Amino acid sequence: MPKSQPLNSKDSSAFQRALIHYEKKEYEQSLAEVEGIIERRKDRLHGESFCLKSLLLYHLKKEPDAETLKECDELTAKGSEIDSESHVAWHMAGIYYKLRTEYRKALKAYMSSYQLNPDNSNVYQDLAMLAAQLRDFPTLVDVRRKALTQHMNQRMSWAALIAALFLDKKYTEVENTVELYDRVMEVERKQVKDPKVDDRVERSECLMLKAEAIVAQNKPKRALNYLYTIEPNVRDKLAWCELEAKLLVEVNKPEAKKRYLLLIQRNPSDVEYYKQAMKLSEDPVGLLKELSAANPKELTPCFLLLNELDSTSPEFTELFMKTLLSQLSRNVLTTFVLFKDFYSDPAVIKLIDDNIAQLKDSCDEVPFAVFIAYHYSYSNRHSDALTAIEDVKPIADADAGTDVDTQADYLLAYSHILTRAGDLAAAQAALAKASGKLPGDVYLNTKYTAACFKNSDVSAGYKAAFRFYIQGKHAKDDAEAMNYITSIESVNTVINMASAHMIRQEYSLALKRALNVIDIFNIYQREQYDFHFFGPRKGTLRTYINMVEWEQSVYDHDVYARAVDIVSTVWVTINAKYLDVVGEENTTLGNSWRKEMLEKVDTKTDSDPFGVAALESPDGLSRAVDVLKTLEKVRPTPLVYLKELEVYAAQKKHVxxxxxxxxxxxxxxxxxxxxxxxxxxxxxxxxxxxxxxxxxxxxxxxxxxxxxxxxxxxxxxxxxxxxxxxxxxxxxxxxxxxxxxxxxxxxxxxxxxxxxxxxxxxxxxxxxxxxxxxxxxxxxxxxxxxxxxxxx
Amino acid sequence: MIDIRPAQVADLQSIQQANIANLPENYVFKFILYHNISWPQGSFVATNSDNQIVGYVLGKMEDDEAENGKDNRLSAHITSIAVNREYRRQGLARRLLQQSLKSLRENYRAEAVSLHVRESNQAAFKLYRDGLGFEVKELTKSYYADGEDAYSMVKTLTD
Structure with a gap:
């Protein structure tokens, strides 16, 4: 490929003007200048202009079509190749690839620009963000360090380098940099004396991160000593106390137990504190008894104690029954949720079976019936469960004289028992009634929506799912409400829609909704990009680092796995032509909801609202492989590999x-x-x-x-x-x-x-x-x- | 067994879904992430034994003087709180709020905290007023998108 010849002074000025127009978002004027430059050149070649033109074509269209994108791709690739010695061309190529979320190509382009002109601070920020997004921590450290040398007075540069060093596991350097930064802040505080400058939270964060860096080097004693020196300057007292307690355990100090007891005092509902205190106690059962007696209203120590006791012992029986009777006497219909965990133990089931009469006397008729129904249901006696709960069914009637909250709670429980018995239609009906009693209760409506989809009643399901968004004026009709649901990333609802369509063999809609879910997870992953700037700027380094570490597992989620399963099953099914699927689906076009949607749907916002094009997509199986590979990275389970096998078999990729x-x-x-x-x-x-x-x-x-x-x-x-x-x-x-x-x-x-x-x-x-x-x-x-x- | 603990980044997706399941005022994930990175110590979650989030509170500091009010006190705000219906009447909302307020006070020296509650949500209103000592500042007309009024409530925070 021939290289660009340097611009003459006229075109050089035109290129500068084009850049200024671009910066001001005057894309058309910029494009005119760039095209003029290319036009005036004998060989029609100028790499920097090609790269700029690509950006301009991209920005000039609100949503660039495939043809435009192809042209942009070619211009960028060609421009950076013929001007491969130009940091400007590479910088623009980097911006373009970043816009296309092709982060790896963007990183390569930014790196080229950076290497050609290491002093160009304009590329630092983007390069650092790309390196962070791609978990290229050595590059991140390199760039953050360079940025700091040029902007020693910017707090963000310090914070960003400290975070980068921590992510790159350069813990000694974290320590040194925090020390330096702390001194810089000290000097600044003395010089500025501005009461508005409050860096205490930021400082506290840095100090705690340094403590964590020492911990990461497996030096608990030194970390503990350091922790004591920074105590007056740490704002996050809870994190400080938790780390102190943890380190005291590691260095075998007897005070550790006392620290956990203090943490329990602070938050008596944090299970982990009890578990740690128990580990440190010679008599964990005795300790739990003490804690339970000291705070009788708090159930956590009591339940932990029950877990420790032999469930066939008289002591367990006495405590369990006392706790259960006391909770039932509050007449709360949902008491069972507190005791559900015990249902893997046959001894507990027998204990309740043996004491039903006593339970009956402890509370009103309805809470008892609901509890016993749950009891039978969770011990797989579904018929008995239904008999028990249906015995008090009249309380849910309008003229029963019971308050509507109790009626709704009853119906919620009833639907649960029905679902467990497999009667999905009746469960849906019960929740419809519950939701009707408290029409403003979003949770009941959510449960009703889920029940509709579980029962494959998609028409009622969509109506329920849209209700609050239309009432709340977020959407004027069903089509807008569907867009709203995906825009607020309601993955639990959308995956239920997908499953319901799948069961009904409405493959295009099943695919559409599953792809909606996959898109949302891609957004989760992509949108963290901005936080590689915001996190260090805000100075909350420990949370930012947690985010970067957590983000590696963003796709490790049951909802994502369900979506991938649906997507690959649909495309394999279509490919294998097990059924005349599209013909089958056509029969459901009579579905009134879909007919209604067809009239309202705006294909400008979604060119494939029913997933028909996706279903017929020739590269469906390749896309299935892509999402399976994403899942495989976080969940390399037999089921994922078997799904991959199915797709490869469908592709005839036998090896x-x-x-x-x-x-x-x-x-x-x-x-x-x-x-x-x-x-x-x-x-x-x-x-x-x-x-x-x-x-x-x-x-x-x-x-x-x-x-x-x-x-x-x-x-x-x-x-x-x-x-x-x-x-x-x-x-x-x-x-x-x-x-x-x-x-x-x-x-x-x-x-x-x-x-x-x-x-x-x-x-x-x-x-x-x-x-x-x-x-x-x-x-x-x-x-x-x-x-x-x-x-x- | 219910566990109440500080919210972690790994909880945020579940918090978002719990918010959507319980309330009509919803937030995209990016907002919740922004909230957590800005004020990481203000949010707590309640989880059950299956590690499912059954309740949460998102607490933050007001950003500027306008939000801090005329008295210019450093003010915190409860952005959102919810508990799944099956887990209500167990004191979870009260405990979640207590932890959040303590943490906002310690970390950011919050001198006051505010929140909004739907006029129709009497259970929550009573909890805030009688259980936690919030006072009604005003009734804000048509505060919510669906036109419902909100009680604007405040509470002074001390050590």
Missing amino acids: LATQSLKKAKERGATNSQIAMGACIIRHALDTDDHVPDIIKQMQLKLLPTIATEGDVLNDELLQYTNSFVTNVLDWLKTRRILRLTENLSTEAAEKIEELVTEEDLESAYQELRISGVDTEPFVKTSKELWPRVSFF
């Missing part, structure tokens, strides 16, 4: 599929899962007419070494599946993917008792639906065993 199976096994996949994965790969190999023979033979050799139970090579897949895919859900999925669906529903009905929970039953039913078989034999047997289950 990668086999590697995923191997990784799933290494991460502890069950034999059933491994057999399932082997079947999927084997099937993909058998049905791929274009796979090179060498690849096929290699995989067929490898498979039996991974799936060692059974011989994948020689057995018929149906026989293999029925023998080795022992988990019912794995087995159903395998049969679906292998298209071995004859008699599947009947065979599944025969295995129904292996499905332990209502969720398993629902998953099995969904597998059968996706398989496109007649579900009747399965449903009939299910209803005999689970009479209240309503999701069929």
